[in-house]
Amino acid sequence: MNGFERRKHIKIEQIFSVSIQLFFKYGFHKVSVNEIAKMANVSPATIYNYFGTKERLYAEMLLNWMDKQLEKYESILDSELAFVEKTKKIMLLEASNVKTLSDELPNISASEFGELAQMLESYTEDKVKRFFMKFVEVGKREGYIRLDLTEEKAMIYFTMFKNELGRHWEADNEDRITRSIDPLIELFFYGIAGRIQDRQKITGSE
Numbered sequence: 001m002n003g004f005e006r007r008k009h010i011k012i013e014q015i016f017s018v019s020i021q022l023f024f025k026y027g028f029h030k031v032s033v034n035e036i037a038k039m040a041n042v043s044p045a046t047i048y049n050y051f052g053t054k055e056r057l058y059a060e061m062l063l064n065w066m067d068k069q070l071e072k073y074e075s076i077l078d079s080e081l082a083f084v085e086k087t088k089k090i091m092l093l094e095a096s097n098v099k100t101l102s103d104e105l106p107n108i109s110a111s112e113f114g115e116l117a118q119m120l121e122s123y124t125e126d127k128v129k130r131f132f133m134k135f136v137e138v139g140k141r142e143g144y145i146r147l148d149l150t151e152e153k154a155m156i157y158f159t160m161f162k163n164e165l166g167r168h169w170e171a172d173n174e175d176r177i178t179r180s181i182d183p184l185i186e187l188f189f190y191g192i193a194g195r196i197q198d199r200q201k202i203t204g205s206e
Contacts, residue, residue: 008050011040011042011046012050014040014041014042015036015037015042015046015047015050015057016060016061016064018036018040019057019058019061020061020065021039022035022036023058023061024100028054028058033048033057036057059115059116059119062116063119063123066123066127067127069093069097070128072093073093073094074131076093077090077131077134077135077138083138083142084144084185084189086138087139087144087188087189088181088182090135091158091181091188094162098162129151129155132151132154132155132158135158136149136151136154136155139154144189161184161188
């Protein structure tokens, strides 16, 4: 990366950082390009040169934000934590992110973002699916996921759990959800019936 490309990259990251703060706080319609430019210390012309439209800036910002969340998931999965702890952290983070997106995206009309849904679908099919396949592979290797379970079925199961967490993830009960995650993780791995030895493995009890 030469000097020009490096400066451009820094400016784009500044624009994304400010855009996330403003769009997620006030919503797409209440934030102007001029406000973003002022906070990011760039000119409005720079933003239009890079992104063309406010709608395109929003879409690119959203994908950039999702990339950063996925990097956090990867960091957790590659850590030295036990697989159960990895799953707990990833599930809590994903539930929080689902809540953030569910608060933001309904305010965006299809007419304004004709290609956004397609971009998000493509993102899920590509990057999210690749991460989840890695997650399942690690779980199988460490003995927490059945070897005969396909990635597709495991992803459906995981999605059901994190969507339910996201539905309950509100500002006034975030701490409660975090405190009660352990029994939910036990349920996630071993179901309603469970087995004594499995419950002991999860909880560390004798």
